[in-house]
Amino acid sequence: MDLHLQQATSPCILRVCKPYRMNQIRLSFLSMLLMSSVLVSAQTFNLSTELLNGSFNSGGPIGFIDVDNDGLDDVVVFDQGEDVNILYQTATGFNPVHYGEVSSSNQWGACIGDIDNDGIKDIFAGGSYDGVHLMRIGTGGNFEMDNLDNGQMFMQACNMADLDNDGVLDAFGCHDDALSRMWKGETGGLPLNDQTLMPLTGYDFSDYPDTDHSGNYGTVFSDFDSDGDVDLFIAKCRQFVSDPNDPRRINQLWVNDGQGGWTEEALERGLVFYEQSWTADFGDIDNDGDMDIAVTNHSTSMFLLENDGNGYFTDISEGSGMDVSGFFLQSKFEDFDNDGFLDFITSGDNSSNFYFKGNGDGTFDQLDWPFAYNDAMLSFATGDFGKDGQMDLIASYGGVYVSPDNNNPDQFYVNEGNDNHWVCFDLQGIISNSDAVGAQVAIYGPWGTQLRDVRAGESYGITCTAHPHFGLGAADYIDSAVVHFPSGFTVTLDNPAIDTYHNVIEAPCQVGAFDLTLEGAAVLCPGETSTLTAPVGYSSYSWSNGAEGEAISVGETGNFTVLVYDSAGCVGISNPIAIEVYQPEVPTVSIDGNLKLCTGESVTLVCSNAPGYTWSNGATDQAILVTEPGTYSVSVDGECAEPTASEEVVVEVYASPETPTVADSSIPAPASTNLSFDGNELHWYDSETSETPLFIGNAFETPVLDNTTTYWVEDVINHGLEVATGGSSAQDEGQYHNNSNYWLRFDAYEAIVIESVKVFANSEGERTVAVIDGAGTVLDQVTVDVPEGESVIQLNLEAPAGEGLGLRSLDGNPQLWRDGQGSNLAFPFEIGELATITSSSVNNPSNATNYYYFFYDWTVATQAVACSSDRVPVTVTVEVSGIDDLTVLNGALSLHPNPSNGVFQLHWSGTGFGAVTCEVTDMSGRLLFSQQANGVAELGTIDLTQLPKGVHILKLTSEQGTATARIVLR
Known part of the structure; x- marks a missing residue:
């Protein structure tokens, strides 16, 4: 049934009874009313990430939707791809509330909607065989976390939609592999596994009877044929499937008959391309009152298709301005500049960040990318910050496909707006689901007919605002707006006001919004209550917390509204009123230094800002200097109750060794000498402040010393050092690998160092190896020279305690051996009690343990606490320089260079030497060299390069006497 609700007292300028009448006059109004400028430029967005009041690193899934039903779109981010934070919109920005991990793995798809009909939206998510998760959000940061039945799947996109039209949202999850x-959703309860909601195998796959029905990627629910029920488009893509007729890569369009029946009609409707499609979005690109569609592909360019008004589509890609190619992961129609024509944006990697400005005639202008952050936008969601009718955007900058990038956090963009008009709608289902997901809103005016859907999940795992938004351009009125609820109920608003939001309730008549009366404080201490009172005179009152009656007492955090009925059956909903129960802020302690100390060291503990501080050791300053072992905490005063205490911090202090007892040494000539002293583990340095030791060990053999030299030595105790080995040995079945897409996953039970691994290389050269966390972020890396064949390489990579870590190659073509199917692999591989190699990173669990990537025979150690003594000097005195001139009885004779590589020059001035003999002996007197000459001048150059390195004695003997010199061969 239809009801016309008069929303404005001014007369209608143009009354629309049928959509086709608007099409007849559309062209005469377009240039006059909708085009505010002849210059084509992208809408301006200001990078305003500071409004988020936090730093987050999402992967693919992200949301921008009114979670708490206060009329303001909130931001939902999956920090590190798995950790849910809801950023509730306030007047000045966002208030982040941390809800925790939905999984220990990156989520590939997520959607947000009120699946239990309690008035607050919930989060449905899944990843690669980590289960399917439902986080049911409550008030005050409370939530319930559940894993749903039949959840072992490789989730891609997901949606909430009322598939059986029973007034409760159901959940739909795309499966990559099947x-x-x-x-099926349940009011107040958990959704139940129900594969009868849609006959997903009810299509013709007779030519491929063994198909697994896989390849399900992007999805969008839309009433594309405007018959009052939602339909479903699935973009199909299957890697390594080259047959274009394979059903795993044939798009599907499931058409709902409104009576519980669904038929697959993509081919006859014109939506089968025999390509590899990734996402799709329906939108009315030409304001003719029907839903057109854009489809992104990975095997060809993007397709744009026009609806003929009966739900059949014609390809208009060529000449549309949108026939571009890229690695698309997300796509969305939205009127960003409020000119009355839908624009279109895409994201993924550097090849797929496109902004298309719609012209309203099926063509688009590709404009400069308006989002300023200097990295490729991976994913995004659109919504309204400030409730000003300008569509804003939250973006993630992770890596393909859904990996967070800790070097590039999420960014928030605020639409600068313009002078164009707009209108938005906030729908409340009564018979239909509470969010009115599946509703369709049409507005009529000089532009023709604009059409919007209400969705909960779209594209490839994102959720955008559920408030239908329309740009009006320069038009200053709307003839009428018609809201088609999923139940079939229709509400018509005549001449609704522009530049505002309209709250529309699924009811035969509507009471205008009203305010509640608050008795008490809006911010309560625990145990306190306030009273909310609605106006008198209504037949019934139904509060958002489930209470009944004209007034309620509340003592919990939340946004409270009341739904009222009057005696005529008209329905109204109050404006929300926010109540907050003060939660004492738990102080946090930051640590400046290390909690594991050596004797004589210290660490500084600093409390977060507070009015006053009481430390467990009695100190009252904000920061304390700790030198003693113990458990430390700090308490701060709160607004309401007893002081709240921080988490405890444990400081350990380990003994440092005594300063080693050493003695200086001397040698009579240039030579190497052995310095040996008692200690636990002596470290030898070339200076008092050097960081890298020359040698580790209690007996240090010095190099050959030409001059007096001072070394510095300290004693070291390694507390808690434990070494373990483990891992697989190479098998016969496998190959040298030409990519590093996969790696070994491991769990570390405490912080460890991966000291070395064995590899088998197909060629010599440098290889880069890294420890990564579960999100793929590099924690530590090293580049080493690897010889061809089998070798043990030293890594010394640090890994924190944790699950799902990885040891991987960072090379594009590592040419390292990996075991494959047919190998006798026995995952998990225990490495003592320090770590376990759990599997490879291959996505499918049934294959993950059939491959072993690159790194065999691990040696790992604990990250020991090394305590050192004071550093003391040891001096080695060289008594003779080793550069003595020859002394003879007559004349002057010299030798140089000395030290030398073995070639010496003899220089002589004087007379009377006669025959001369040159001999070289070592320090023990053993003859090494002998040569005779008629005189010193005949000797000239002496080549001693064949002699051993070290200090030797050169002796010249003649009738005039003997001369000797110590020489040094290097």
């Missing part, structure tokens, strides 16, 4: 899955 048939997609569904869960």
Whole structure:
């Protein structure tokens, strides 16, 4: 049934009874009313990430939707790809609330909607065989976390939609490796596994009877044929499938008959391309009152298709301005400049960040990318910050496909706006689901007919605002707006006001919004209450917390509204009122230094800002200097109750060794000498402040010393050092690998150092090896020279305690051996009690343990605490320089260079030498060299390069006497 609700007292300028009448006059109004400028430029967005009040690193899934039903779109981010934070919109920015991990793995798809009909939206998510998760959000940061039945799947996109039109949202999850899955929603309860909601195998695959129905990627629910029920488009893509007729890469369009029946009609409707499609979005690109569609592909360029008004599509890609190629992961129609024509944006990697400005006639202008952050936008969601009718955007900058990038956090963009008009709608389902997901809103005016859907999840795992938004350009009125609820109920608003939001309730008549009366404080201490009172005179009152009656007492955090009925059956909903229960802020302690100390060292503990501080050791300053072992905490005063204490911090102090007892040494000539002293583990240095030891060990053999030299030595105790080995040995079945897409996963039970591994290389050269966390972020890396064949390489890579870590190659073509199927692999591989190699990173669990990547026979050690003594000097005195001139009885004779590489020059001035003999002996007197000459001048150059290195004695003998010199061969 239809109801016309008069929303403005001014007369209608143009009354629309049928959509086709607007199409007849559309062209005469377009240039006059909708084009505010002849210059084509992208809408301006200001990078305003500071409004988020936190730093987050999402992967693919992200949301921008009103979670708490206060009329303001909130931001939902999956920090590190798995950790949910809801950023509730306030008047000045966002208030982040941390809800925790939905999984220990990156989520590939997520959607947000009120699946239990309690008035607050919930989060449905899944990843690669980590289960399917539902986080049911409550008030005050509370939530319930559940894993749903039949959840072992490789989730891609997901959605919430009322598949059986029972007034409760159901969940739909795309499966990469098999048939997609569904869960039937229950009011107030958990969704139940129900694969009968849609007949997903009810299509013709007779030519491929063994198909696994896989390849389900992007999804969008839309009433594309405007018959009052939602339909489903699935973009199909299957890696390594080259047959274009394979059903795993044939797009599907499931058409809902409104009576519980679904038929697959993509081919006859014109939506089968025999390509590899990734995402799709429906939108009315030409304001003719029907849903057109854009489809992104990975095997060809993007497609744009026009709806003929009966739900059949014609390809208009060529000449549309949108027939571009890229590695698309997300796509979305939205009127960013409020000119009355839908624009289109895409994201993924550097090849796929496109902004298309719609012209309203099926063509688009590709404009400069308006989002300023200097990295490729991976994913995004659109919504309204400030409730000003300008569509803003939250973006993630991770890596393909859904990996967070800790070097590039999420960014927030605020639409600068312009003078164009707009209108938005906030729908409340009564018979339909509470969010009115699946509703369709049409507005009529000089532009023709604009059409929007209400969705909960779209594209490739994102969720955008559920408030239908329309740009009006320069038009200053709307003839009418018609809201089609999923139940079939229709509400018509005549001449609704522009530049505002309209709250529309699924009811035969509507009471205008009203305010509640608050008795008490809006911010309460625990145990306190305030009273909320609605206006008198209504027949019934139904509060958002489930209470009944004209007034309620509240003592919990939340946004409270009341739904009222009057005696005529008209329905109204109050404006929300926010109540906050003060939660004492738990102080946090930051640590400046190391909690594991050696005797004589210290660490500084600093408390977060507070009015006053009481430390467990009695100190009252904000920071304390700790030198003693113990457990430390700090308490601070709160607004309401007893002081709250921080988490405890444990400081350990380990003994440092005594300063080693040493003695200086001397040698009579240039030579090497052995310095040996008692100690636990002596470290030898070339200076008092050097960081890298020359030698580790209690007996230090010095190099040959020409001059007096001072060394510095300290004693070291390694507390808690433990070494373990483990891992696989190479098998016969495998190959040298030409990519590093996969790696070994391991769990570390405490902080460890991966000291070395064995590898088998197909060629010599440098290889880069890294420890990564579960999100793929590099924690430590090293580049080493690897010889061809089998070798043990020293890594000394640090890994923190944790699960899901990885040891991987960072080379594009590592040419390292990996074991494959047919190998006798026995995962998990224990490495003592320090770590376990759990599997490879291959996505499918059934294959993950059939491969072993690159790194064999691990040696790992604990990250020991090394305590050192004071450093003391040891001096080695060289008594003779080793550069003595020859002394003879008559004349002057010299020798140089000395030290030398073995070639010496003899220089002589004087007379009377006669025959001369040259001999070289070592320090023990053993003859090494002998040569005779008629005189010193005949000797000239002496080549001693064949002699051993070290200090030797050169002796010249003649009738005039003997001369000797110590020489040094290097």
